[in-house]
Amino acid sequence: MITRKLTGVPPALPFPKGATDTQMHMYLPGYPALPGGPGLPQAPLPDDGAYRSVMRWLGLERVIITQANAHQHDNGNLLACLEVMGDCAWGVAVIGPETPGAEIDRLASRRIVGARIMDLPGGAVGLAQLEAVDAIAHDAGWMMAVQFDGSDLLAHLPRLKRLRARWVFDHHGKFFRGVAADSPEVDALCGLIDRGNCWFKFAGAYESSRLPWPYADVAAPSRRIAAHAPERIVWGTNWPHNGVKTGADYPDEAALAEVSLGWLPEGSRDRVLAQNPAELYRLPPP
Numbered sequence: 001m002i003t004r005k006l007t008g009v010p011p012a013l014p015f016p017k018g019a020t021d022t023q024m025h026m027y028l029p030g031y032p033a034l035p036g037g038p039g040l041p042q043a044p045l046p047d048d049g050a051y052r053s054v055m056r057w058l059g060l061e062r063v064i065i066t067q068a069n070a071h072q073h074d075n076g077n078l079l080a081c082l083e084v085m086g087d088c089a090w091g092v093a094v095i096g097p098e099t100p101g102a103e104i105d106r107l108a109s110r111r112i113v114g115a116r117i118m119d120l121p122g123g124a125v126g127l128a129q130l131e132a133v134d135a136i137a138h139d140a141g142w143m144m145a146v147q148f149d150g151s152d153l154l155a156h157l158p159r160l161k162r163l164r165a166r167w168v169f170d171h172h173g174k175f176f177r178g179v180a181a182d183s184p185e186v187d188a189l190c191g192l193i194d195r196g197n198c199w200f201k202f203a204g205a206y207e208s209s210r211l212p213w214p215y216a217d218v219a220a221p222s223r224r225i226a227a228h229a230p231e232r233i234v235w236g237t238n239w240p241h242n243g244v245k246t247g248a249d250y251p252d253e254a255a256l257a258e259v260s261l262g263w264l265p266e267g268s269r270d271r272v273l274a275q276n277p278a279e280l281y282r283l284p285p286p
Contacts, residue, residue, distance in 0.1 A: 002247050021060050022201060026068075058253060072124040094125055114137070143280055171201060178210060205259070231276060
């Protein structure tokens with residue numbers, strides 16, 4: 001069983017007012033894993049009390065809770081988490097082309113501000129539904145969190161250029177086959193950011209790195225993208241680190257944050273932690 005570290009030495013530089021975790025999952029009792037997705041995290045389930053400890057540790061004030069793959073198309077757990085967390089939390093839900101307008105309105109009234117595309121094993125809605133979800137998100141004023149193997153970005157580039165909603169490319173792009181800072185894929189991503197509706201998320205570098213800590217292969221393209229457009233970078237903890245299978249491998253939250261935030265250009269850290277997520281997710285002033 002994994003023992004999750006929930007407190008420790010805080011970040012060397014205090015987080016700013018409005019600091020926002022834009023990538024995490026939460027699980028409450030009574031919401032089992034559904035067919036098609038992965039199982040629930042190893043017990044004990046990482047609930048709101050555990051996450052509040054992490055917030056205090058890091059100095060976080062706001063959080064975006066992302067629909068977990070374990071719950072597939074059922075947003076019930078996500079909505080319950082938002083209810084428990086209160087007005088410091090917003091959500092990214094799973095919707096599809098069949099989702100009626102009345103349901104979109106209901107989700108929006110419950111603090112849902114985005115839709116998830118996850119085109120990797122276990123994802124509920126993949127790239128096959130990208131355009132349909134984009135249309136709904138655009139009309140609702142939502143963003144999209146888009147995740148796929150970034151090594152295939154060039155193949156998807158024409159479709160990504162046509163997106164109308166605000167969207168963020170998740171998890172450092174997940175370039176599973178590796179990518180250099182000056183690769184065509186990174187060039188193309190910088191071009192997408194320049195179009196005005198694309199952001200890039202720093203979260204879970206260990207999920208796609210082929211190197212051990214401090215993930216130098218992920219650092220190189222991330223540094224270039226951040227230097228190109230620091231105003232389009234957001235950051236997340238990736239808590240509770242569902243891919244980590246042993247307590248020995250479980251990351252120290254502050255150390256992990258300091259590593260990835262260290263890839264930002266000088267002077268951009270506070271903006272990445274507070275202002276950028278407020279713009280992407282259209283959050284009210286803190």
